[in-house]
Amino acid sequence: MEIHVITDGKQSTVELTNRLLFMHKEVDYIHIRERNKTASELMSIVTKLIEQGVPKEKLVINDRLDVALLNHIPNVHLPGHSFSTEKVKKYNSSLRIGSSVHSLEEALMCEKAGADYVIYGHIFKTNSKENLAPRGVKQLREILEKIKIPVIAIGGIDPSNISELKGLKLKGIAVMSYVMQSDDPITALKELRKSIAEG
Amino acid sequence: MEIHVITDGKQSTVELTNRLLFMHKEVDYIHIRERNKTASELMSIVTKLIEQGVPKEKLVINDRLDVALLNHIPNVHLPGHSFSTEKVKKYNSSLRIGSSVHSLEEALMCEKAGADYVIYGHIFKTNSKENLAPRGVKQLREILEKIKIPVIAIGGIDPSNISELKGLKLKGIAVMSYVMQSDDPITALKELRKSIAEG
Numbered sequence: 187m188e189i190h191v192i193t194d195g196k197q198s199t200v201e202l203t204n205r206l207l208f209m210h211k212e213v214d215y216i217h218i219r220e221r222n223k224t225a226s227e228l229m230s231i232v233t234k235l236i237e238q239g240v241p242k243e244k245l246v247i248n249d250r251l252d253v254a255l256l257n258h259i260p261n262v263h264l265p266g267h268s269f270s271t272e273k274v275k276k277y278n279s280s281l282r283i284g285s286s287v288h289s290l291e292e293a294l295m296c297e298k299a300g301a302d303y304v305i306y307g308h309i310f311k312t313n314s315k316e317n318l319a320p321r322g323v324k325q326l327r328e329i330l331e332k333i334k335i336p337v338i339a340i341g342g343i344d345p346s347n348i349s350e351l352k353g354l355k356l357k358g359i360a361v362m363s364y365v366m367q368s369d370d371p372i373t374a375l376k377e378l379r380k381s382i383a384e385g
Numbered sequence: 386m387e388i389h390v391i392t393d394g395k396q397s398t399v400e401l402t403n404r405l406l407f408m409h410k411e412v413d414y415i416h417i418r419e420r421n422k423t424a425s426e427l428m429s430i431v432t433k434l435i436e437q438g439v440p441k442e443k444l445v446i447n448d449r450l451d452v453a454l455l456n457h458i459p460n461v462h463l464p465g466h467s468f469s470t471e472k473v474k475k476y477n478s479s480l481r482i483g484s485s486v487h488s489l490e491e492a493l494m495c496e497k498a499g500a501d502y503v504i505y506g507h508i509f510k511t512n513s514k515e516n517l518a519p520r521g522v523k524q525l526r527e528i529l530e531k532i533k534i535p536v537i538a539i540g541g542i543d544p545s546n547i548s549e550l551k552g553l554k555l556k557g558i559a560v561m562s563y564v565m566q567s568d569d570p571i572t573a574l575k576e577l578r579k580s581i582a583e584g
Binding site for chain 1: 423424425426428448449450451455465466467468469472473476
């Protein structure tokens with residue numbers, strides 16, 4: 187099962203770069219999702235990561251297609267406020283494109299639009315969506331039955347609740363604050379990996 | 386002399402689109418500079434403008450290279466917080482790239498980096514740079530003498546002061562609030578054009 191880490195926009199360019207360099211070997215994908223950083227800051231982060239040995243294939247650029255293109259990063263994630271999947275596929279059909287979805291309808295639409303995978307959530311209670319009720323495992327199960335493209339689950343997932351996802355044909359899970367706000371992200375990731383294995 | 390209009394980020398997607406459609410024939414370039422709009426909103430504005438007859442060659446996309454690429458718009462403007470001119474030229478050498486500069490040193494650097502033109506300012510007192518003293522015409526004259534690429538002047542320019550730019554080998558002038566906040570942008574632009582001719 188893939189582990190995706192999504193950055194939380196709460197760290198400076200230098201802090202974020204150092205944290206990602208420190209832990210990148212423990213994760214399968216790193217989503218750079220930094221809405222308030224400038225193009226220049228994003229370029230600085232990405233350039234440093236690549237220079238220091240993070241494989242480009244491991245990076246996913248959220249929204250800023252241009253940052254992905256200039257750095258030959260093959261993965262982009264397009265939230266609802268970003269470009270349409272069709273437009274981006276038409277421009278460059280080799281890009282791997284993910285979408286964020288919150289319902290079966292959205293998941294079906296994204297699949298039809300050509301998305302390579304969807305991130306669905308939030309599954310459990312999470313501080314980053316405090317005012318929204320979690321969508322739970324039931325709808326996730328329905329989505330997994332009805333769409334063919336890979337599904338990544340997100341939202342409050344940690345070693346304490348990962349057993350609830352047992353038996354689902356998930357492609358992966360995505361975490362944000364669990365890793366980004368951890369004082370010891372490597373141990374946090376190892377524990378997550380262990381709990382998945384024990385699943 | 387070219388007239389560039391730069392959007393001021395103060396209007397909704399619909400208001401902005403309608404204003405630009407209404408006045409586009411009176412200007413040479415429209416710079417879409419909307420830092421707080423999403424990629425989806427920028428696509429909506431640009432798609433509508435192109436569909437309704439605004440030539441792509443008249444549009445300049447500020448910062449969001451991806452929006453320019455997806456719409457085959459040939460002009461991008463890169464402020465200091467955006468991508469480096471070298472990186473963008475290397476990715477697509479046919480793009481016309483402008484830079485914003487505030488000194489002779491910056492202008493020389495941008496010329497060396499491959500910028501096709503610079504926008505220099507602010508020349509006169511302007512509400513959008515209330516706490517910064519205007520740079521005046523003297524430094525503008527020096528820049529015009531020392532760099533070879535075209536220079537566009539910006540900052541508080543209106544029919545009342547345009548005569549102060551008389552005799553300078555400027556490629557154009559850029560205006561923002563003079564047009565974007567005008568109740569009658571077409572008359573405002575006609576008066577500006579007239580004052581340039583008389584200038």
